[in-house]
Amino acid sequence: xxxxxxxxxxxxxxxxxxxxxxxxxxxxxxxxxxxxxxxxxxxxxxxxxxxxxxxxxxxxxxxxxxxxxxxxxxxxxxxxxxxxxxxxxxxxxxxxxxxxxxxxxxxxxxxxxxxxxxxxxxxxxxxxxxxxxxxxxxxxxxxxxxxxxxxxxxxxxxxxxxxxxxxxxxxxxxxxxxxxxxxxxxxxxxxxxxxxxxxxxxxxxxxxxxxxxxxxxxxxxxxxxxxxxxxxxxxxxxxxxxxxxxxxxxxxxxxxxxxxxxxxxxxxxxxxxxxxxxxxxxxxxxxxxxxxxxxxxxxxxxxxxxxxxxxxxxxxxxxxxxxxxxxxxxxxxxxxxxxxxxxxxxxxxxxxxxxxxxxxxxxxxxxxxxxxxxxxxxxxxxxxxxxxxxxxxxxxxxxxxxxxxxxxxxxxxxxxxxxxxxxxxxxxxxxxxxxxxxxxxxxxxxxxxxxxxxxxxxxxxxxxxxxxxxxxxxxxxxxxxxxxxxxxxxxxxxxxxxxxxxxxxxxxxxxxxxxxxxxxxxxxxxxxxxxxxxxxxxxxxxxxxxxxxxxxxxxxxxxxxxxxxxxxxxxxxxxxxxxxxxxxxxxxxxxxxxxxxxxxxxxxxxxxxxxxxxxxxxxxxxxxxxxxxxxxxxxxxxxxxxxxxxxxxxxxxxxxxxxxxxxxxxxxxxxxxxxxxxxxxxxxxxxxxxxxxxxxxxxxxxxxxxxxxxxxxxxxxxxxxxxxxxxxxxxxxxxxxxxxxxxxxxxxxxxxxxxxxxxxxxxxxxxxxxxxxxxxxxxxxxxxxxxxxxxxxxxxxxxxxxxxxxxxxxxxxx
Numbered sequence: 001x002x003x004x005x006x007x008x009x010x011x012x013x014x015x016x017x018x019x020x021x022x023x024x025x026x027x028x029x030x031x032x033x034x035x036x037x038x039x040x041x042x043x044x045x046x047x048x049x050x051x052x053x054x055x056x057x058x059x060x061x062x063x064x065x066x067x068x069x070x071x072x073x074x075x076x077x078x079x080x081x082x083x084x085x086x087x088x089x090x091x092x093x094x095x096x097x098x099x100x101x102x103x104x105x106x107x108x109x110x111x112x113x114x115x116x117x118x119x120x121x122x123x124x125x126x127x128x129x130x131x132x133x134x135x136x137x138x139x140x141x142x143x144x145x146x147x148x149x150x151x152x153x154x155x156x157x158x159x160x161x162x163x164x165x166x167x168x169x170x171x172x173x174x175x176x177x178x179x180x181x182x183x184x185x186x187x188x189x190x191x192x193x194x195x196x197x198x199x200x201x202x203x204x205x206x207x208x209x210x211x212x213x214x215x216x217x218x219x220x221x222x223x224x225x226x227x228x229x230x231x232x233x234x235x236x237x238x239x240x241x242x243x244x245x246x247x248x249x250x251x252x253x254x255x256x257x258x259x260x261x262x263x264x265x266x267x268x269x270x271x272x273x274x275x276x277x278x279x280x281x282x283x284x285x286x287x288x289x290x291x292x293x294x295x296x297x298x299x300x301x302x303x304x305x306x307x308x309x310x311x312x313x314x315x316x317x318x319x320x321x322x323x324x325x326x327x328x329x330x331x332x333x334x335x336x337x338x339x340x341x342x343x344x345x346x347x348x349x350x351x352x353x354x355x356x357x358x359x360x361x362x363x364x365x366x367x368x369x370x371x372x373x374x375x376x377x378x379x380x381x382x383x384x385x386x387x388x389x390x391x392x393x394x395x396x397x398x399x400x401x402x403x404x405x406x407x408x409x410x411x412x413x414x415x416x417x418x419x420x421x422x423x424x425x426x427x428x429x430x431x432x433x434x435x436x437x438x439x440x441x442x443x444x445x446x447x448x449x450x451x452x453x454x455x456x457x458x459x460x461x462x463x464x465x466x467x468x469x470x471x472x473x474x475x476x477x478x479x480x481x482x483x484x485x486x487x488x489x490x491x492x493x494x495x496x497x498x499x500x501x502x503x504x505x506x507x508x509x510x511x512x513x514x515x516x517x518x519x520x521x522x523x524x525x526x527x528x529x530x531x532x533x534x535x536x537x538x539x540x541x542x543x544x545x546x547x548x549x550x551x552x553x554x555x556x557x558x559x560x561x562x563x564x565x566x567x568x569x570x571x572x573x574x575x576x577x578x579x580x581x582x583x584x585x586x587x588x589x590x591x592x593x594x595x596x597x598x599x600x601x602x603x604x605x606x607x608x609x610x611x612x613x614x615x616x617x618x619x620x621x622x623x624x625x626x627x628x629x630x631x632x633x634x635x636x637x638x639x640x641x642x643x644x645x646x647x648x649x650x651x652x653x654x655x656x657x658x659x660x661x662x663x664x665x666x667x668x669x670x671x672x673x674x675x676x677x678x679x680x681x682x683x684x685x686x687x688x689x690x691x692x693x694x695x696x697x698x699x700x701x702x703x704x705x706x707x708x709x710x711x712x713x714x715x716x717x718x719x720x721x722x723x724x725x726x727x728x729x730x731x732x733x734x735x736x737x738x739x740x741x742x743x744x745x746x747x748x749x750x751x752x753x754x755x756x757x758x759x760x761x762x763x764x765x766x767x768x769x770x771x772x773x774x775x776x777x778x779x780x781x782x783x784x785x786x787x788x789x790x791x792x793x794x795x796x797x798x799x800x801x802x803x804x805x806x807x808x809x810x811x812x813x814x
Contacts, residue, residue: 026072026096030104032065032081032089039065040109042608043083047094050076062658070662071706074098084607085552086111135159135654137207150196150204150228152753156714157207158668158696159652160226166193167624167721170211170223171614171650172672172692175565175594175622177221180228183374183392184218184434188570191398191428194368198307198333200255200274202243202786205231211614212543212559212600215493215509216438216449219541222565222596222618230311231259232270238262239792247751247784251302253278268315277306284776290769291633294351295582296344305335313374325376330369337364341580345634354411360580364402371395384442389435396430406581420581421468422476429460446498449509452491459485461573477524483573487517487535487566495543503549511541513564519572519589533572533589539564557602567591567622571640582635592642594620612652621646623676623723627684628770636770643678643686643723662702669695676723684768690726692719710736718763725774727763732756732780742789749786757781 028047032040045067047057056077061067079091086109096102137157155162161169168176178185178192187195208227210217217225231241240260247253255276262269279302286297309331316324339362345355372394379387402424408417438451465479495509519533543561550556573587596618603611621643629635650672657665671693678686698712713733720726735752760777 026074026100027070028102029068031106032061033106033108034111035108040083041065043081046080047077050078068661072096083109135209139201139204139206149201150199153201158654159209159670172648172674173223173616175222177225179225181230188568194333200257202257203230203274205229212561212598214543215495215511218491219511219513219564222563237792241788241790243788245784245786247782249779249782250281251279251779266317271312273310275308279304280779282778286772286774288772289348290628292348293634294346294348298342300340302338303335307333321379321381323378327374329372333368335366343582356417357409357413358582360404360406362402362404367399369397386440388438392434394432398428400426423466423468423473425464427462431458446496449495451493455489457487480524482522485519490514505547508544514538553606555604560599563596565594585638588640591622591640592620594618594622608656610654614650616648618646625723625767626765626770626772627768643676645677647675649673664700666698674720686723688720688724690720693717706739708738724767725763725765727761730759730761732759745790747788751784753782754780
């Protein structure tokens with residue numbers, strides 16, 4: 001375990017070790033112009049070694065078309081340039097002596113038509129890319145991702161917000177659907193949080209944020225889709241990497257991951273694996289007023305965990321047009337949770353006179369296993385016609401056991417007044433079956449797409465509640481139940497896109513989904529039996545988009561669509577999940593699916609500066625509410641309910657800026673206005689309006705001795721979580737340092753996250769007679785070190801990446 005003093009010592013030793021590695025470094029500069037003498041701004045520039053055509057250095061031109069590559073070694077090279085609207089340019093025969101500063105002068109590029117809606121040109125990947133249908137957050141573009149996990153990366157992603165309960169929203173809208181490598185992740189609630197916390201950043205290549213998906217995507221997810229793409233290697237031959245990270249806050253976290261692949265003209269075999277352990281904490285405080293009582297609550301959690309995950313697969317290239325692939329993935333996670341819950345009870349008019357104190361110390365053992373299988377067939381004639389078929393099966397098994405003694409003390413907290421001991425056994429098994437087929441072909445000068453998807457989700461949930469008497473657990477039949485949820489969705493879609501002329505392009509699609517779902521509650525007492533929860537409905541989901549190239553470097557895009565968010569098994573089960581004797585969670589079997597209509601207008605300047613204005617209106621919005629218990633005047637509970645409607649206006653602006661030759665920055669700012677409305681009768685009214693905003697920025701510096709530094713952070717203004725919880729502002733500042741060795745095969749990263757420890761939250765809710773103030777923080781302030789080594793034949797690219805600078809279509813599948 002590395003202490004903070006030891007970490008600083010390691011940092012100083014490492015910095016000192018880089019000084020002897022210095023040598024006189026060379027540089028190449030030049031200016032890019034079009035045939036009419038105009039500057040070619042933001043073009044990708046790459047320098048390759050002449051001997052083996054391997055990529056040696058990559059960069060980009062600035063606003064004036066000037067590029068400057070520093071830190072080069074002596075040798076023979078050639079230069080490639082790709083700019084949007086221009087053909088590829090090559091400059092051969094570059095010879096650099098040690099310490100030479102070579103000026104290539106003006107390089108003239110030839111204009112060429114490029115379909116912007118289908119093409120993204122990349123060399124050295126920037127941290128954030130704005131594509132026509134999605135925003136891409138390149139994890140490898142940020143240094144201080146070292147030692148973090150998927151949930152932490154989502155907090156940093158543009159337009160994404162993660163609240164104190166790890167609920168994810170995009171552009172102020174909740175109901176996000178999570179994908180991994182194009183496959184829907186069926187987990188929700190704590191299961192989803194645990195999965196994301198156990199997915200190391202080192203295994204993630206990029207995060208794609210699709211706010212308004214087209215008809216090809218399933219309609220689930222009001223706020224759109226977040227697709228986490230894991231790392232893959234497309235090089236020919238045998239290649240791989242090994243990464244290890246260690247970070248330290250109040251508790252340690254460590255992980256080790258590796259990947260390997262072998263690829264030739266007929267086969268691509270690949271595999272990844274990871275393991276790790278760590279600990280974390282979450283501390284919360286609440287001050288609540290209900291029914292004339294004041295309650296002061298402390299709710300602290302500590303989690304200790306270890307995990308293991310793996311993915312193994314192969315693609316067989318039967319011919320140039322036919323490919324069959326298979327993939328097996330799995331993992332396990334063991335988590336031990338210690339919770340301390342203390343509630344001080346007093347009358348509101350005499351808060352200093354304590355009536356009693358409830359202390360509940362809960363110990364929970366959670367064990368999660370998952371196994372996924374995929375079989376894929378793809379036909380591509382390389383001329384616009386393709387057929388893709390996927391068969392998927394996933395099994396998720398969660399076992400959870402909790403032990404919870406509830407002890408009431410007197411005001412001195414020395415004498416036990418009463419003691420109630422409960423234990424819980426709550427296993428869950430989820431099986432998921434899907435079949436999907438997608439077809440594309442050229443038609444009438446455009447592209448026609450059509451497909452179908454069949455899916456079934458079966459969730460078996462057991463909730464056993466025990467009263468412990470004389471150290472013997474006895475099943476409480478009144479508080480226990482079995483809940484089985486079976487959901488089948490049959491979907492089909494058609495989509496068409498084409499260019500009307502050189503300036504206008506459009507796309508339109510229609511998706512239909514038939515939902516057939518049943519939730520069966522089996523109580524242990526006949527009088528508690530309830531009728532099954534039944535859903536059977538057909539929904540239509542139109543989508544459309546229009547793109548206008550107003551002028552060179554100026555593009556407008558208008559997109560709209562309709563989406564749905566169905567309630568899942570976690571929020572439908574009506575039985576109580578007890579946090580303590582005075583606090584519990586309760587599902588709502590009468591939840592209706594929520595429907596949202598989205599409209600977005602985007603503007604892009606110079607292919608890199610982006611502005612997006614969005615409007616959404618949701619009916620029957622599913623939201624999380626905190627309410628008083630009707631039977632016990634001291635108790636409160638968390639439940640889910642449908643709001644009448646929710647309206648969100650949002651604005652997002654992103655801009656990469658080259659401040660100096662050695663200083664690049666990225667800025668992302670978003671703002672939204674939210675209006676929640678609902679009336680549940682008897683004075684239980686939701687009437688909440690909130691304006692919130694957030695600013696994220698990252699600065700990257702090319703430093704001496706081959707070092708690269710990074711400063712990043714965000715500021716989030718006040719806003720609202722769920723339906724009624726209004727929170728105050730919070731912010732974070734992170735530092736990172738990186739250096740590469742051994743011809744850039746070995747990467748060393750140092751990071752320091754939330755150095756001022758301001759990521760916590762505080763706020764209040766006022767609903768149905770319960771006024772509650774709360775605050776909390778978690779293990780966000782950390783320092784970390786990461787080591788990564790690449791091995792293999794990384795100079796030989798596959799057919800799709802033969803030049804090192806690529807123009808690739810933004811397809812759903814890699």
